Amino acid sequence: xxxxxxxxxxxxxxxxxxxxxxxxxxxxxxxxxxxxxxxxxxxxxxxxxxxxxxxxxxxxxxxxxxxxxxxxxxxxxxxxxxxxxxxxxxxxxxxxxxxxxxxxxxxxxxxxxxxxxxxxxxxxxxxxxxxxxxxxxxxxxxxxxxxxxxxxxxxxxxxxxxxxxxxxxxxxxxxxxxxxxxxxxxxxxxxxxxxxxxxxxxxxxxxxxxxxxxxxxxxxxxxxxxxxxxxxxxxxxxxxxxxxxxxxxxxxxxxxxxxxxxxxxxxxxxxxxxxxxxxxxxxxxxxxxxxxxxxxxxxxxxxxxxxxxxxxxxxxxxxxxxxxxxxxxxxxxxxxxxxxxxxxxxxxxxxxxxxxxxxxxxxxxxxxxxxxxxxxxxxxxxxxxxxxx
Numbered sequence: 040x041x042x043x044x045x046x047x048x049x050x051x052x053x054x055x056x057x058x059x060x061x062x063x064x065x066x067x068x069x070x071x072x073x074x075x076x077x078x079x080x081x082x083x084x085x086x087x088x089x090x091x092x093x094x095x096x097x098x099x100x101x102x103x104x105x106x107x108x109x110x111x112x113x114x115x116x117x118x119x120x121x122x123x124x125x126x127x128x129x130x131x132x133x134x135x136x137x138x139x140x141x142x143x144x145x146x147x148x149x150x151x152x153x154x155x156x157x158x159x160x161x162x163x164x165x166x167x168x169x170x171x172x173x174x175x176x177x178x179x180x181x182x183x184x185x186x187x188x189x190x191x192x193x194x195x196x197x198x199x200x201x202x203x204x205x206x207x208x209x210x211x212x213x214x215x216x217x218x219x220x221x222x223x224x225x226x227x228x229x230x231x232x233x234x235x236x237x238x239x240x241x242x243x244x245x246x247x248x249x250x251x252x253x254x255x256x257x258x259x260x261x262x263x264x265x266x267x268x269x270x271x272x273x274x275x276x277x278x279x280x281x282x283x284x285x286x287x288x289x290x291x292x293x294x295x296x297x298x299x300x301x302x303x304x305x306x307x308x309x310x311x312x313x314x315x316x317x318x319x320x321x322x323x324x325x326x327x328x329x330x331x332x333x334x335x336x337x338x339x340x341x342x343x344x345x346x347x348x349x350x351x352x353x354x355x356x357x358x359x360x361x362x363x364x365x366x367x368x369x370x371x372x373x374x375x376x377x378x379x380x381x382x383x384x385x386x387x388x389x390x391x392x393x394x395x396x397x398x399x400x401x402x403x404x405x406x407x408x409x410x411x412x413x414x415x416x417x418x419x420x421x422x423x424x425x426x427x428x
Contacts, residue, residue, distance in 0.1 A: 164211035165204030
């Protein structure tokens with residue numbers, strides 16, 4: 040009973056902290072907009088963080104805020120479905136554009152109240168993120184409540200999460216649906232998993248692969264044991280797990296090959312992008328300076344820079360921990376860690392390859408998708424049942 044009360048208390052604390060963080064940075068964004076006397080009532084193809092020292096809005100935010108669909112959502116969905124059936128070519132629907140357009144028309148009567156959109160997009164997404172992450176750490180990875188809270192705070196204070204919570208970009212909800220996919224995969228709840236994956240695919244089409252990888256590689260609840268084994272002595276479970284490894288690898292490289300056939304590959308950029316995705320600052324800083332502008336009003340630019348720093352520190356800690364674990368302590372991964380390691384590697388390769396096909400670079404908001412699985416790998420080594428062999 041006391042443990043349940045403590046966990047409920049932690050949930051309430053996370054909701055309070057998320058609310059505080061969201062409100063503070065929403066107010067900051069309103070202040071920046073008022074200082075610049077700027078409203079998000081225009082569209083530009085230029086990077087606003089590059090053309091302005093103290094930008095009020097991201098380029099993508101301007102696109103979504105001013106998105107005006109030329110056809111209804113159902114018509115657009117039917118058209119893309121017909122094209123997929125006829126040509127076997129998936130096509131992005133821009134579901135998030137339809138959603139933000141609906142929110143703006145319904146709740147924003149005056150562009151001066153643009154910030155109202157945040158309370159239907161990033162702000163509730165931030166609260167949801169903190170709750171889902173704590174739930175996964177405590178229930179799926181079986182960390183004790185104190186460690187679950189500590190690790191949740193580390194992610195909640197990630198600059199990329201903070202920015203997403205004070206923005207109407209879709210990224211915070213992409214993270215949330217990914218976390219929901221992890222939870223439903225752990226419970227092997229196929230109905231929830233399918234619903235979550237469909238919605239995720241409507242928001243960002245290519246995210247269906249990290250979902251499928253989660254379904255294949257995240258251990259089922261009934262297989263978790265206290266002896267560092269997902270499988271115990273069940274030979275059928277061992278064979279099934281090995282088969283899931285093979286399926287995960289084939290699906291990842293199969294989809295990468297499909298996108299390569301459709302879009303081509305700027306091959307000389309691939310090593311750089313993979314380095315950004317797995318060790319962000321090491322090579323990224325060689326091609327682009329990562330120096331903050333150190334101005335409260337350059338929040339949108341600086342928060343991206345700080346996100347790269349956070350990633351670099353995180354990867355240093357992760358790889359140092361893995362080195363100590365394997366080389367010094369001479370302990371190999373247990374079954375849970377093996378699955379999360381493969382999940383991390385395959386997702387990172389997939390995300391890096393796709394962004395090589397399309398735009399040739401990565402932004403922190405995309406890198407964070409790989410970071411989520413890397414974070415679970417790090418936390419898997421701190422499970423309450425992670426005993427010495």
